[in-house]
Amino acid sequence: MIQLIASDMDGTLLGKKMEVHAENIDAIHYAKEKGVKFVIATGRNYAEAITPLKEAGIECPIISANGAQAFDEAGNELFTIEIDKEIAKQIMNALNHDRVYYEICTQNSVYTNSMAQRVENMAIHVAHQIPHLTFKMAVAMASAQLDELPVTPIASYDELINNPEHKILKFIAFSHDEAEVLGPIRQVIETLDDVVVTSSYPNNIEINHHNAQKGIAVKQLADQLNIPLEQVMTIGDNFNDLSMLAIAGVSFAMGNAEQDVKETAKYITDLNTEGGVGKAIKRAIDENL
Known part of the structure; x- marks a missing residue:
């Protein structure tokens, strides 16, 4: 039972x-x-x-x-x-090296350094879920969903890394070219200590502590x-x-x-x-x- x-x-x-x-x-x-x-x-x-x-x-x-x-x-x-801050810095270096858009989840919020990129990625997700939508309609729906999915804009992710009050729980990186862009990044990050890389959609990778x-x-x-x-x-x-x-x-x-x-x-x-x-x-x- x-x-x-x-x-x-x-x-x-x-x-x-x-x-x-x-x-x-x-x-x-x-x-x-x-x-x-x-x-x-x-x-x-x-x-x-x-x-x-x-x-x-x-x-x-x-x-x-x-x-x-x-x-x-x-x-x-x-x-x-949480992810160790030194490991988090190495993850950021790998993501920044290839200039992919990513967000960071802490115990307080999800943080983005580009609200425009946030909306674009949500629009792609919406368009995937509802194929008959035009991309313009998908962007409108994604913008409306921002009220339901709390996200905090931040000028620099270094503010999170350098503030001991923030616990880094997860990175989520996005790219339309999963195999060409995210694949090599994933291989680099998987060599770091105590991390695991998964995916919730074909266009992203999610990075957590191994446990x-x-x-x-x-x-x-x-x-x-x-x-x-x-x-x-x-x-x-x-x-x-x-x-x-x-x-x-x-x-x-x-x-x-x-x-x-x-x-x-x-x-x-x-x-x-x-x-x-x-x-x-x-x-x-x-x-x-």
Whole structure:
């Protein structure tokens, strides 16, 4: 019997307009009625994750920034795993050398040194989710989403590195030429100590402390709840979900998931736009997977 369900957000729990599908909401409440605990495991920071959940009336623990932080239902911090500042400087040097746009996530916010680049990257994401949109419409939608996805402009990332009050949780770098640009950068960064590089979309790489992975965080939460991994279910769609799909007794890939993700998961569910998370939850409970 499943006792704990961990779900990704973007491309998984959330639909095209970054909303939680009604079928997913119903299934989460159904799971809770059955005594099954539900947790979010996302690449977003806490502030980005909590907004659509509040709108959907979902209260649950949140694993954020790919496992760099975790919070209970009330928003109390459970743990934080930061990147060493000296390693962070080396990561910045690698990213700056190739002049790719990147953002930095701390315990306080996501920071950008170019709001125009931020909007452009969000527009590309929106256009990918809704192919019939013109890019101009995608930019308009991306600009509107800035109110829902808190981001802090900053003149120089050195302000974060040099301020001891800031904990560096994650870097996320973007490029339209993934193989040519991000591939070599990834190879350089992966040689650094105590870092892991994943991806949540084909046009980005995400850099965390090696221990800040969704799979590690889900296992830690399950251990705290005395729930064996055989009774844990995970749901995801992209490469930063692989670690939690690999450890769970029951794992679902979304119908829109990357092929490697589908091959890792034990089961495949419907698209994120068609309530795939809700269908997976009800199937797992009703069929006692």
